[in-house]
Amino acid sequence: MNKYIAEYVGTLLLIFIGLGSAIFAGKNIGWLGISLAFGLTLLALAYAIGPISGCHINPAVTLGAVLAGRMNGADVVPYWIAQVLGGISGFGCLALIMMGGAPDMVHTAALATANGFGDHSPGGFSMAAGFWAELFLTFVLVLTVIGSTASAAPSGFAGIPIGMALAIANIVGIPITNASINPARSIAPVIYAGDWTWSQLWLFIVAPLLGGVLAAFVYRLIGNRASS
Numbered sequence: 001m002n003k004y005i006a007e008y009v010g011t012l013l014l015i016f017i018g019l020g021s022a023i024f025a026g027k028n029i030g031w032l033g034i035s036l037a038f039g040l041t042l043l044a045l046a047y048a049i050g051p052i053s054g055c056h057i058n059p060a061v062t063l064g065a066v067l068a069g070r071m072n073g074a075d076v077v078p079y080w081i082a083q084v085l086g087g088i089s090g091f092g093c094l095a096l097i098m099m100g101g102a103p104d105m106v107h108t109a110a111l112a113t114a115n116g117f118g119d120h121s122p123g124g125f126s127m128a129a130g131f132w133a134e135l136f137l138t139f140v141l142v143l144t145v146i147g148s149t150a151s152a153a154p155s156g157f158a159g160i161p162i163g164m165a166l167a168i169a170n171i172v173g174i175p176i177t178n179a180s181i182n183p184a185r186s187i188a189p190v191i192y193a194g195d196w197t198w199s200q201l202w203l204f205i206v207a208p209l210l211g212g213v214l215a216a217f218v219y220r221l222i223g224n225r226a227s228s
Contacts, residue, residue, distance in 0.1 A: 004079065004082045005082070010086065011082070012086040013041060014038070020037075021033065032171060035168075040167070044159075046162055054071065057086070059212075064145070067217070083184040087185055091188040109189075110192035114190055115185075115186045122175050131207045134203065134208055135207045139218075183205040
C-alpha cells in the first residue's frame with residue numbers, strides 16, 4: 001500500500017501548493033509564478049516519493065508509464081484512484097483555509113482555478129485549441145518522465161527535467177485552458193465548483209490521457225531505434 005499512499009499524498013501536495021499559489025498569491029506572482037510553483041513542487045516530490053511510487057501523481061503519467069513497459073498494469077487503477085482522491089483532498093485543504101477567512105471564497109476560487117475552453121478559457125480559446133494544447137503539453141511532460149527515468153539516463157537527476165517540463169507546460173497552458181496536463185488536477189476544483197465545469201471536464205480527462213498514450217508510443221518508437 002505504500003506506493004498508493006505516496007501517490008495520494010503527492011497529488012494532494014501538488015494540488016495544495018499549485019492551486020494554492022494561484023488562489024492566494026496569483027495576483028502577485030502571475031502565471032509564471034504559478035507555473036514555477038507547480039514545477040518546483042513536482043521536482044521536490046520526485047525526490048521525496050519517487051523511490052516509493054515513481055511520483056506519477058498524474059493519471060496521464062501512469063498510463064504512459066504502463067504503456068511504455070515501466071510498471072505493472074494491475075497498478076494503474078489503484079494509482080488513478082489514489083491520485084484523484086489526493087487531488088480532491090488537496091483542494092479540500094485549501095477550502096478549509098478559505099472557510100476560516102471567507103467561506104464564499106471556496107466556490108469562487110474553485111471556479112477560478114477550474115480548467116475551461118471557449119467562454120471559460122482565460123484567453124478565449126476554442127474547444128479544439130484547448131484539446132490540442134492539453135494533448136501536446138501532456139505529451140511533453142510524459143515523454144520527459146519516461147525518458148529521464150530510463151536506465152540509460154543519468155542517475156539521480158530525473159526530478160530536475162520533470163519539474164522543468166511541468167513548469168514550461170503550465171507557462172504555455174495557463175493562458176489557453178488554465179493548464180490541466182493532469183486529470184486529477186482538473187477533477188479537484190470541479191468537485192467544489194459545479195456549474196459549467198462538469199460539462200467541460202471530459203476534455204481535461206481525455207486529452208491528457210491521449211497525450212500520455214502518444215508519449216509512450218513515441219518513446220517506444222525512438223527507444224527501439226536507439227537500441228538497434
